[in-house]
Structures are given as C-alpha cells and as structure tokens.
Amino acid sequence: MKIVNSIALILVIIGGLNWGLVGLFNFNLVDFLFGEGSILAKIVYILVGLASLWCISLFAKIFE
16 A cells, blocks of 8 residues: 555645646646647546545545
8 A cells, every 4th residue: 555655645746746837837747748638648637636536535544
C-alpha cells in the first residue's frame, strides 16, 4: 500500500502544480506535453482525479 500511496501523492502534487500554472500563467502543462484534448491528456486527468479520491481516504485515516 505504501507504493500506491506514494503514486497517489505524486499524481496529486502534479495536478496541484498544473492547476497553479493554469491559475498564475494560464499555462496548462498537461495539454502542452500531451496535446490539448488528446487521449494521453485525458488519461493523466483521470489518473490525477483517481489519485485525489485515494488521498481523501488517506486524509480520513488521519482522524481515526
């Protein structure tokens, strides 16, 4: 589980940095790297979304 947690955390950090770039500079790194609306970009967005859901479960464990 430690590996899954680490991967999820990395993906959430990537997503957060990407949103920071979008907010500050109107620059979407994922679209730049993989092409706007491409299958690869969509996969990255899906993985980041799933990772954020996983991290919600980690956050809930803090308060158990």
